[in-house]
Structure formats: C-alpha cells, structure tokens
Amino acid sequence: MNRLRKVFKNPVTSLNVITVLLGLIMTLICLKKGLPAIIYNILLSVGCSLIATGIISFITSIFIFNSNEIKEIINEWRLKAIYRTKSEMNKESNKYLDEAKHSIDIIAIGMSNFLSAKGQILKTKSMEGIKIRIISCNNIEMLSQREKDESIDGNTPPIGAMKKEVQELNKWVKNANRSGCHISLKFQNSYPGFSYLKIDDHVFFGANLPLFKSQQNFAFEFQGNGNGGIYLNEYFNTLWNNENICSDDIGF
Secondary structure (H helix, E strand, C coil): CHHHHHHHHCHHHHHHHHHHHHHHHHHHHCCCCCCCHHHHHHHHHHHHHHHHHHHHHHHHHHHHHHHHHHHHHHHHHCEEEEECCHHHHHHHHHHHHHCCCCEEEEECCCCHHHHHHHHHHHHHHHHCCCEEEEEEECCHHHHHHHHHHCCECCECCCCCHHHHHHHHHHHHHHHHHHCCCCEEEEEECCCCCEEEEEECCEEEEEECCCCCCHHHCCEEEEECCCHHHHHHHHHHHHHHHCCCCEECCCCC
C-alpha cells in the first residue's frame, strides 16, 4: 500500500493519469451522435491510443519505481555484495586483509581455520601498528548449544570442540602478544549467533544458522560509511565496551 502511494505521488504517474483521462474524454465524445466520420475516426483513434499509452506508461513506471527504490536501499545501506556462503566471502575479505591499513575487528568463536590461513598476516599487521580487536565466546553452555545447532543429519561436532577452539584462540593471542603484537581479545557470554569482520572500511556480516556449519551460512558485505556498516560498527563498539557481556577473562 505504501509503495502504491509513493507511485501515485510521482509526477510521472500524474501525467499518465491525465493522458488516460484525455483518452477517455475523446472516446466518450465519439458516442455523441451526428459527428462527421473523419472527426469520429480521429477522436476514437487518438483517444484509444492515449488510453493505451497512459496504461502502459503507468505499468512501466511501477517497475521503474521499484527498481529505483531497490537502488536507493542499496545505496543507503552501501550493500556491496551478498555471498551464498562465508567460504565465498572469505575469498574477497582475504584480499582486504592483505591490504589492511588502519584497523581489524572480528566477532567469531574459535577462528582455527582462519588463524591457520591468515594468522601470520594478523601478527604482521599488528606489528605494523594496525589495531586488532577480537570478540570470542566464553559461555560453555552457549558453545555447547552452538555445537548442537551445527548438527547436520545427526552428525554433531565432538562435545567440547568449540571450547577447545576458544582456548586455542586465547593461547594464540597471548603468544602473539609476547612476540611483540598488540592484539586485544575479549569474550562475550551471549550466544554467538553471527560472525563479523571489519577491515578498515569493509564490513562483512554472516549469520550462524542452526543445522548449518558456520562457513556454509550466507553473508553480506557493506561499505563502512553506509547504514549497514555504521550500524554493525556501533554494535561492535557497544558490545566491546559492555562489561556485563564482554570481559577479558576466558573463564575456563
């Protein structure tokens, strides 16, 4: 309903309505008896043409309006891409990681695969002065629930596997900082329902849906200066600074 209201407020729609009305008036005049044949034919021909043109233009304007509305939403949110899986997203985010200049923010669970592939780059970037912040999860019950949620056809991950991944992440960060890095790590006590990666002005967000492994979930890419990037960046900072949810202590 709101879309139709917007369409009818469009000046082009008003022009289409006027065109159809003129066509109807000309067609109705043709009903008058005693009109010369030439005038009758002209009025009927032009009238029907105007009606057809107005209707076609109106229908076309609806599709154009919808297309423009979608473009406006994409531009406001600065949506750059939608990936079918996080694995596809990683191919793009890895390029930005190699070129990082200012900051890297991450929300994840254990990051074992990521650290195996890009751990050295994170260390290098940290030593170059790039600010790196990571939020993991230290709620054992939530981690256990996530393990169950990733169950596919009854194939549940080993009990305690995610807890071990978090411990390995904590150990990796401590070792990296002993070698000269400055990587900040915190742990949230809430359910890890999504993953987040911000590299400078590039923002990646992916869901952690039940029954799907993390890397099999869809993901979005936003530019940092759009509604999407700003919203997620503000959320990360709020989460990072909330002592009731995030802490420096792994707790196990």
